[in-house]
Amino acid sequence: MQDALFTDVPVQYEKIADATTRLSFQMNSDLYTGSLLKTLVASKHSGRFLELGTGGGLATSWILEGMDNDSVLTTIENNSALLEIAQAMLADQRVEFVLTDGYEWLQNYQGEKFDLIFADAMPGKYDLFEETFSLLKAGGFYIIDDMQPQPNWPSGHAERVDDFIAMLEKRIDLVLTKMNWSTGIIIVVKK
DSSP states (O other): OOTTOOSOOOTTHHHHHHHHHHTTOOOOOOHHHHHHHHHHHHTSTTOEEEEEOOTTSHHHHHHHHHOOTTOEEEEEESOHHHHHHHHHHOOOTTEEEEESOHHHHHHHOOSOOEEEEEEOSHHHHTBSHHHHHTTEEEEEEEEEOOOSOOTTOOTTHHHHHHHHHHHHHHOSSEEEEEEOSTTOEEEEEEO
């Protein structure tokens, strides 16, 4: 098996990657993460999905590929230039692009719960975890990436990652799998 062979890359992927590179954005999700998201999303028919940290839309493109016609995605981004790329490349009636601060959104959201949350930003991953996890349905997936050392990590971030993983491992309201694959993925299912 060659897991580096991707035959189903979204058609917009390269254009999004090029556009975000021109903005010097270096926190894009990789092909492995995208492929995994597509597969997990496909398991939730008529699903409700949340992405925290749209970036330019690379992971978003994979999520959309996995969604059926009755599913919806809410994706949150605080950088207007990045969100404009995603909106232009991924115009789709199933997705709601929200330009806002993720911290504010998480603290104020009052809507329905989600079947899958991809937390690819500080709010939802390292900050406001409890608020984020409360938005997940029982049996829902909580996905995080970049759990292995990354070149863009600031000083002290490795300790924050270790503390976050230790917290997850102690919880009894979830089941998790840690994967030394891609950029370091953790898949959590809420009990």
